[in-house]
Amino acid sequence: MDQFLQQVVNGLSLGSIYALIALGYTMVYGIIKLINFAHGDIYMLGAYIGFAAVTIGGLGFFPALIAAMVLCALIGILTERIAYKPLRNSPRITLLITAIGISFFMEYAMMYFVGANVRAFPDVLPKTQYRLGSVVINLQQIAIIVTTIVLMVVLQFIVHKTKIGKAMRAVSADRDAAELMGIKVDQTISATFAIGSALAGAAGVLVGIFYNSINPLMGMMPGLKAFVAAVFGGIGIIPGAMIGGISIGVIETMVSGYGSSMYKDAVVFAILILVLIFKPSGLLGKNVREKV
Amino acid sequence: MEIRQMRKRNTVIALILMIGSFALIQALIMGGVIRSYQQVTLATICINIILAVGLNLVTGFTGQFSLGHAGFMAIGAYACAIITLKNGSVAGFLLGILAGAVLATVFGILIGIPTLRLKGDYLAIATLGFAEIIRIFAQNLTITGGAAGLNGIPKFTNWPWLWAFTCLSILLVNAFIHSSHGRACIAIREDEIAAEAMGINTTKYKVMAFAIGAFFAGIGGALYASTFYILKPTTFGFMKSIDILMIVVLGGMGSITGSVIAAVVLAVITTALQSFSELRMVLYAVMLVAIMLFRPQGLMGDRELPLPSEWKNRRKKQPQSAAE
């Protein structure tokens, strides 16, 4: 039972990171129906920006987090403007291949500039551990979970209580109608990319302080898994991404803890396939049908 | 032109191209122009053509977007490697290729039946997931050598073998495309609902195209194993699937000659940039995005390379279509 609780705690912290990345996937998918393959790499860039802020800038955890979020937001807006906007009326497959290209570009440009080797992320938080019974939780995990909760609350506020949030919801429901109602679609899409990318950037810094190591290809696997999380919860649905992210994190830790860590990735992909086949709209989604 | 005449003409052209290409490369090898280093590039081109032609059938002609072609390639590669490691004769090699192709086809059918109900990017992600699962199994099973992979696989591939399998793949896929069954597949790409309303069992033909694609991926994988005599599970990751997709997209979805040309062009570029490995990947990425932005239909679109006899017709036709 204690081991189980311990796995839950570990799963929650991993799941929080997946949830933060999954939010960006789901928001972008909701608004322009694109699986933004480069999203995992924005998370990688966030980790490197955090790393630079701490090692070169000498900043602490909180300022580094903000720096990564702001810069990632800018990078997100830029990629959308350069690569995705010209293709807004192209087939979705064209857009998807473009996203894959952008993803490779970020990974290998990063590798070209900083090298392929793994870097150690400095300790920005003390390595304090707390014991609740026999369950151990460290300060890093608390930082991850608390940051995630705060960001999610802020996101819910933005989406439901602000003008830009209303515009985002309108554009994802019907872009043409929103445009006719005077909503600035381009700005709204940019804002969506900015928010999604900022969340991924935050996840990058959090992962840096948790695992202490970063590399240019670190975004691939978590990116894919966060996408699985978004699909699991119901793609395009914000609470779905949160639930999906946490679930995938917990399931993955459970498989590692009780089964074989070798197959943890396989289990995640198996979940993806099962969800796609049996309930492609995800846990919280509704089924839609093509009109003939 | 009548079908019989056209068939006769096409057979002649195919024979000329096949014998010509074989003789030319063979002469270059014997003359020492193509050395062992370039022979690796040559093998890569052939294997990539086989893989791309198969994927083109699935993605270009049938319109089913697959990001998991490397998974089927892995099955073919491991099957052939395991068999030739046990039986290192030419018979073992051929048996290995056959086993790899058949096993990949079986997996193609098993994976295709549930996933091909999905559409567009959902299908892409599901196939990616399956390919990753295959790779993870290759990484953990004893028979596939785990993470270390297999090595010391006997090498049988040489230019005649590669040439034979490449020609066979191109000819068979091309023949299929120009049959009623092939047209049924193309109809699915054009409009699945209309195709179904016209009596085409769309599920059956999607799975069939997927299985045929997997069959050729199996052959490509088997030849890969025999050419490079080392197999590592990491070879067959997501990146490999993208490599093959890139050939199909660059050449033009729905153009077989496009896939052949793109396989050659990409191999030449890759070889030329060999010494700048990271920069090469950056350029590769930039190229992928640039094609999508400026020429999403690829080099050939869905056309084939026109034959000399068709050049005149094309020129004659153009003013007409421009007037419309």
Place this chain on the structure above:
Amino acid sequence: MALLTVKNLTKSFGGLTAVSDVNMAIEPGELVGLIGPNGAGKTTLFNLLTGVYEPTTGKILLNTNGKEREIQGQKPYRICGEGIARTFQNIRLFKELTVLDNVRIAMHQNVKYQMLPGAFFHTPGYVKEEERLKKEAEELLDIFQLTHKKDEKAKNLPYGEQRHLEIVRAMATKPDLLLLDEPAAGMNPKETAALTQTIAQLRRDFGLTILLIEHDMSLVMKVCERIYVLNYGQMLAQGLPEEIRNNKLVIEAYLGEDMNA
């Protein structure tokens, strides 16, 4: 015995009942019209007949080759194989393919060679069969004088000819019952008149049974022998064109629309 019998057919989408307790019977060789205001459920009924939707309740019976069987809820390709072909209201041709290929694709279910060896090895059987397909496709294209355009892409045909090609394509499946969904939509009166003649001729030459949805009353009143009227998903009336023209309920449903146009 009726070629097509529809018994108590109902289709609900969530809370909305698009087709409600509909009964129909179409005799072999008849040319029947299906009319009704926008949103009356006409296309939904077509989608039920062709297997695009599965009915919530009710039966669809088809009687060809001397045996009657239930076909409701079967897959569209099977229903096509049973002998019902259709056209689409919003044209759904294979746009990037040639006119000839559009027709040949619809002949696929009757092709006699197999994938192995025929399709892969282009056996003599393949050659013979492909020659037959081409010849028969050209004959069908002749009905609408489309043969000389057989190598053009379908998307390059003018609008009216695209509608014609849809009919040719449906004919290529060798149907017993042809369902036409607004075949004259977007055509001018002259084109509509020509189409009216061709439909009548098709029925004579091929011994077809036709059910057509149409908004153009002139076409319906001129060619149809019998008319069904749908309104709010329910069968409002049926009868001869004269009877429908003077039916009070129908006039009310169409209030404001000119029945004599």
